Amino acid sequence: MPTTIKDIAKVAGVSVGTVDRALNNRGRIKPEVAENIKKIAAELNYRTNTVAKSLAIRNKNLKIAVVLHIQHNDFYDEVIKGIKQAEEEIQDFGISIDIFGCPDFNAVEQLKLINHAISDGAHAIVIAPINDQLITNRLKELNELSFPVIFLANLLHEIPSFSSISCDYYRSGRIAGRLMNLLSGNKGQMLAFLPSFSMLGNQKRMEGLRDYLNQSEQGIQLKEIIELTNDNLTDYCTVLEKLKGSPSVKYVLYCGSAKAGLQAIKDCGRKIISVFYDFALPTQEALIDGRIAAAILQDPEIQGYQSIMTLFNFFTSNKIPEKQILIPSRIVVKECVD
Amino acid sequence: MPTTIKDIAKVAGVSVGTVDRALNNRGRIKPEVAENIKKIAAELNYRTNTVAKSLAIRNKNLKIAVVLHIQHNDFYDEVIKGIKQAEEEIQDFGISIDIFGCPDFNAVEQLKLINHAISDGAHAIVIAPINDQLITNRLKELNELSFPVIFLANLLHEIPSFSSISCDYYRSGRIAGRLMNLLSGNKGQMLAFLPSFSMLGNQKRMEGLRDYLNQSEQGIQLKEIIELTNDNLTDYCTVLEKLKGSPSVKYVLYCGSAKAGLQAIKDCGRKIISVFYDFALPTQEALIDGRIAAAILQDPEIQGYQSIMTLFNFFTSNKIPEKQILIPSRIVVKECVD
DNA sequence: CTGTTAGCGCCTTCAG
DNA sequence: CTGAAGGCGCTAACAG
Numbered sequence: 001m002p003t004t005i006k007d008i009a010k011v012a013g014v015s016v017g018t019v020d021r022a023l024n025n026r027g028r029i030k031p032e033v034a035e036n037i038k039k040i041a042a043e044l045n046y047r048t049n050t051v052a053k054s055l056a057i058r059n060k061n062l063k064i065a066v067v068l069h070i071q072h073n074d075f076y077d078e079v080i081k082g083i084k085q086a087e088e089e090i091q092d093f094g095i096s097i098d099i100f101g102c103p104d105f106n107a108v109e110q111l112k113l114i115n116h117a118i119s120d121g122a123h124a125i126v127i128a129p130i131n132d133q134l135i136t137n138r139l140k141e142l143n144e145l146s147f148p149v150i151f152l153a154n155l156l157h158e159i160p161s162f163s164s165i166s167c168d169y170y171r172s173g174r175i176a177g178r179l180m181n182l183l184s185g186n187k188g189q190m191l192a193f194l195p196s197f198s199m200l201g202n203q204k205r206m207e208g209l210r211d212y213l214n215q216s217e218q219g220i221q222l223k224e225i226i227e228l229t230n231d232n233l234t235d236y237c238t239v240l241e242k243l244k245g246s247p248s249v250k251y252v253l254y255c256g257s258a259k260a261g262l263q264a265i266k267d268c269g270r271k272i273i274s275v276f277y278d279f280a281l282p283t284q285e286a287l288i289d290g291r292i293a294a295a296i297l298q299d300p301e302i303q304g305y306q307s308i309m310t311l312f313n314f315f316t317s318n319k320i321p322e323k324q325i326l327i328p329s330r331i332v333v334k335e336c337v338d
Numbered sequence: 339m340p341t342t343i344k345d346i347a348k349v350a351g352v353s354v355g356t357v358d359r360a361l362n363n364r365g366r367i368k369p370e371v372a373e374n375i376k377k378i379a380a381e382l383n384y385r386t387n388t389v390a391k392s393l394a395i396r397n398k399n400l401k402i403a404v405v406l407h408i409q410h411n412d413f414y415d416e417v418i419k420g421i422k423q424a425e426e427e428i429q430d431f432g433i434s435i436d437i438f439g440c441p442d443f444n445a446v447e448q449l450k451l452i453n454h455a456i457s458d459g460a461h462a463i464v465i466a467p468i469n470d471q472l473i474t475n476r477l478k479e480l481n482e483l484s485f486p487v488i489f490l491a492n493l494l495h496e497i498p499s500f501s502s503i504s505c506d507y508y509r510s511g512r513i514a515g516r517l518m519n520l521l522s523g524n525k526g527q528m529l530a531f532l533p534s535f536s537m538l539g540n541q542k543r544m545e546g547l548r549d550y551l552n553q554s555e556q557g558i559q560l561k562e563i564i565e566l567t568n569d570n571l572t573d574y575c576t577v578l579e580k581l582k583g584s585p586s587v588k589y590v591l592y593c594g595s596a597k598a599g600l601q602a603i604k605d606c607g608r609k610i611i612s613v614f615y616d617f618a619l620p621t622q623e624a625l626i627d628g629r630i631a632a633a634i635l636q637d638p639e640i641q642g643y644q645s646i647m648t649l650f651n652f653f654t655s656n657k658i659p660e661k662q663i664l665i666p667s668r669i670v671v672k673e674c675v676d
Numbered sequence: 677c678t679g680t681t682a683g684c685g686c687c688t689t690c691a692g
Numbered sequence: 693c694t695g696a697a698g699g700c701g702c703t704a705a706c707a708g
Contacts, residue, residue, distance in 0.1 A: 002429070004685055015695045020687065028693060050430045051396075052685030054389050055700045059687090091340070092388045094700085174673040182671075185523045212673070331669040333520075335512040335550070342701055353679045358703065366677060390701030393684045397703090432684085 003044040011044070012037050023048070050316045057315075058094030064311055065117030067127040069110060069154070071101040074258070074280035075300050076128070079153060082304030083126075090312050097308065098122070107132035114138055123315070124148040126307045129156050131198060148314065150321075152307045153300060155200040162314075163321040165307050167298035169201040172277070172329040173208020176253050176296055179275050179331065180213070183251065183293050184220045190251035192225045193239055193261065202255075209253070223249060228256040239264035243272070258282040262291060279332070288338050297330040341382040349382070350375050361386070388654045395653075396432030402649055403455030405465040407448060407492070409439040412596075412618035413638050414466070417491060420642025421464075428650050435646065436460070445470035452476055461653070462486040464645045467494050469536060486652065488659075490645045491638060493538040500652075501659040503645050505636035507539040510615070510667040511546020514591050514634055515560075517613050517669065518551075521589065521631050522558045528589035530563045531577055531599065540593075547591070561587060566594040577602035581610070596620040600629060617670070626676050635668040 005019040012019065014033065021029045022037035023046075066083060068076055080099060087097045098120075100113045107130045114135075117125055125142070129135050129151055136159050142149050143160045151164035180190055197203045206225055213222045226242055228235045235256055243249065243264065250270075254261040255277035262282055265272045275294045276283050286292040306325060313319040343357040350357065352371065359367045360375035361384075404421055406414055418437060425435045436458075438451045445468045452473075455463055463480070467473050467489055474497050480487050481498045489502035518528055535541045544563055551560045564580055566573045573594055581587065581602065588608075592599040593615035600620055603610045613632045614621050624630040644663060651657040 006685075016686080017688085017696075018694060021694085024687090030693060033693090049685050051389055051392050052430075052700095053687080055393055055684090055702095056686040056688085058389075058700055092390075092701095171673065175671065178671050178673045182520050328674065331671070331674070333513065333516050333669070335509065335516045336666065336669070344701075354702080355680070355704085356678055359678085362703090364704095368677060371677090387701050390684090391703080393686095393700090394702040394704085396684055430685095 054093045062095040063122045065122035066099040069128040070104045078300035079304035082301035086308035107134045126150045128154045165325045168326040169204035170208040173205040174212040177212030189221045189249045192253040236260040243268035295332045392431045400433040401460045403460035404437040407466040408442045416638035417642035420639035424646035445472045464488045466492045503663045506664040507542035508546040511543040512550040515550030527559045527587045530591040574598040581606035633670045
C-alpha cells in the first residue's frame with residue numbers, strides 16, 4: 001500500500017490539512033513542522049496520488065486555451081485531431097479545452113486571442129506562435145509571469161516557453177537528403193520546394209537538407225531550393241515553371257500544398273521521382289498509386305496530443321516538461337499504408 | 339458540468355445506489371426501473387467519470403500478470419520497458435503488475451505460470467504465448483471463462499483472445515522487400531535470414547517478403563530465405579557459410595541476433611548492403627557507423643505499453659479493445675538517429 | 677428489490 | 693499557525 005497524507009499525518013502527529021499545506025508549500029505553517037513533514041514524506045516514500053488529486057481539483061475548472069495562427073489547413077486539422085483526442089481522455093479530470101482559430105498569420109488578431117484566453121480564465125495556453133514582435137513580446141511577458149505557454153509545431157528564436165513541441169526540422173531535412181540519394185542511386189539532379197523560410201522550422205529543415213547534400217562530393221545534386229508561398233495557384237505555377245526550366249531534373253523534394261505540387265509535377269510532362277513532406281489525403285493517394293516515392297511525416301496528431309498531455313501532467317502531477325519535445329519524423333513508403 | 343449519477347438519481351427519483359446497479363447491470367433491481375434509469379442516463383448524456391471510478395475501485399487491488407515465453411532478450415527487454423512505463427502511469431489507480439519470465443520456450447513452465455497467476459488472484463493476463471497445445475488449450479478455456487488475456491508481440495493461429503497486440507508481420511515483410519529494391523536500384527541478388535518459422539509472426543513476415551519480391555519480374559532477386567535458430571554461434575556460422583557460398587549476393591535482409599549477423603557479414607570478406615529488423619544496441623551502432631543501410635522497427639516498447647493500457651482502459655472505462663491491435667513498423671536510416 | 681452510508685486520497689474552506 | 697469537516701463521483705457493504 002502506497003503511503004498517503006493520512007499516514008504522514010499520523011507519524012508527524014498533525015492533521016492532514018497541515019500535511020497538505022507543508023507538501024504543497026501553501027504557507028500558513030510553521031517552517032519547522034513543514035520541514036519535519038517533508039522529511040517524513042521523503043522517508044515514507046510518499047508520492048501524491050494523481051487520481052485523488054484530480055478528483056479533488058476538479059472544481060477548479062482548469063482550462064487550456066489553444067491558439068492557432070491560421071483557420072484551417074491539412075496539417076493543423078491533424079494537430080487538432082490530436083488535441084481533441086487528448087481532450088476526450090482528460091475530460092473526466094475536469095479539464096476543458098478551447099480552440100481558437102486565427103485569421104491567417106495575423107499577429108494583431110493572435111494577440112487578441114491570447115489576451116482573450118487569459119481574461120477568460122485560461123490556466124495555460126498552447127500556441128502556434130506567429131513570428132512577430134507583437135506576439136513574442138507578449139509571450140516573453142507571460143513567461144516571466146510563469147504562466148504556462150506551450151509552443152506547438154513551431155519554433156521561435158530565443159523566446160523562452162514552458163515547453164515547445166515540434167518535429168526536429170533540421171533532422172527531417174537530413175532525412176530527406178538521404179532519401180533522395182537512395183531513390184536516385186546517389187546521382188542525378190533534384191529541386192527542393194519548401195515553404196516560407198520566415199518560419200524558423202522551415203528554415204532549419206532547409207539547412208538540414210542543404211548541409212546534408214553538400215557534405216560530400218558524390219550524391220544527388222541539389223540544383224536549387226525554391227521557397228513556396230502557401231498560395232495554391234502561385235505555387236503550382238512556380239513548380240511547373242521551375243520543372244520546365246530544368247529539364248535535366250528528375251527528382252523533387254516537396255513540402256507545401258500537395259495538390260499544387262502533384263498537379264505541377266503531372267503537368268511538367270516528364271517522369272519525376274518525388275518525396276513529399278506531410279500526409280494530407282492527396283499525398284496518401286499519390287503514395288499509394290505510385291506518383292510519390294516516399295513521404296516524410298511529422299505526426300501532427302501526436303504533436304497536438306502531446307501539447308495537451310504535457311499540460312495535463314503538469315496540472316495533475318506537477319511534472320515540469322522538457323523545454324523542447326521533439327516528435328520523431330517518420331519515413332513512409334507505399335508498402336507502409338496500402 | 340457533466341451529469342453524474344446523482345443527477346440521474348434525482349430525476350429518476352431513486353438513490354445513487356440504484357442508479358449504480360442499473361447502469362452496471364449488477365442485478366438486484368426491478369427491470370423496469372433499470373430500464374428507466376438507463377433511458378434517463380442516455381438522455382442526460384451520462385458517461386461515467388473514470389477518475390472517480392478509479393478512486394473507488396482502488397481497494398479491489400486489481401492485478402495484471404505478465405507471462406513471457408523467455409527470460410530475457412533484447413526485444414523483450416524493450417517490451418518490458420514499455421510495460422514498466424505503463425505501470426508507472428497507472429500505479430496511482432491502484433493497479434499492480436507482476437512480470438513472470440519463463441525458461442525459454444518451455445510450455446510446461448509457462449502453463450504453470452499462467453495457473454500461478456490466476457490462483458494468485460490476477461484479474462487479467464498479458465502473455466507472449468508459446469505455440470503449444472498445453473498453452474493453447476488453457477488459453478481457450480480462459481477465453482470461454484471471459485477471463486481477459488492479451489497476446490503480446492506474438493500471433494497464434496485461431497486461438498481467440500481478448501485482444502492481440504503485435505506488429506503487422508506480413509506488411510513488415512513487404513516493407514523490407516521495398517527497401518531492398520530501393521537500396522539495390524531494383525537489381526542484384528539478396529539473401530534473407532529470418533527467425534524460426536514456428537512462430538506464426540515470423541512466417542507471415544517471410545510470406546510478405548516473398549510475395550512482394552515475386553510479384554514482378556523486375557527488382558532484386560531473392561536467392562534464398564534462410565531460417566535462423568536463435569543460437570548465436572549456429573546462426574553466425576549459417577550466415578557466414580551462406581554468404582561465402584553465394585559470392586554474387588550483395589544484399590542481405592536480416593532478422594535475428596544482431597551480433598551474430600553483423601559479425602558474419604563482416605567476416606564474409608566483401609561489402610554487403612544490409613537491412614536489419616529490430617533495434618538492439620549493436621544494430622543502432624551499426625546503423626550509425628554505416629554497416630547497416632536501414633532498419634525496420636516494430637517498437638516493442640510501445641507494444642508492451644499498449645498491452646497494459648488496453649487492460650487499464652478496460653478496467654477503468656469498460657472499454658472493450660479491438661481484437662487485433664497492430665503497431666506500425668518504422669523505417670529507420672542513419673539520419674533518423676545519429 | 678432499494679436506500680443509506682462510509683470510504684477511495686486529496687484539497688479547501690471555516691473555525692479556532 | 694493548525695485541525696476538523698465536507699466534497700469531488702463512484703462503488704460496495706449493510707440495512708431494510
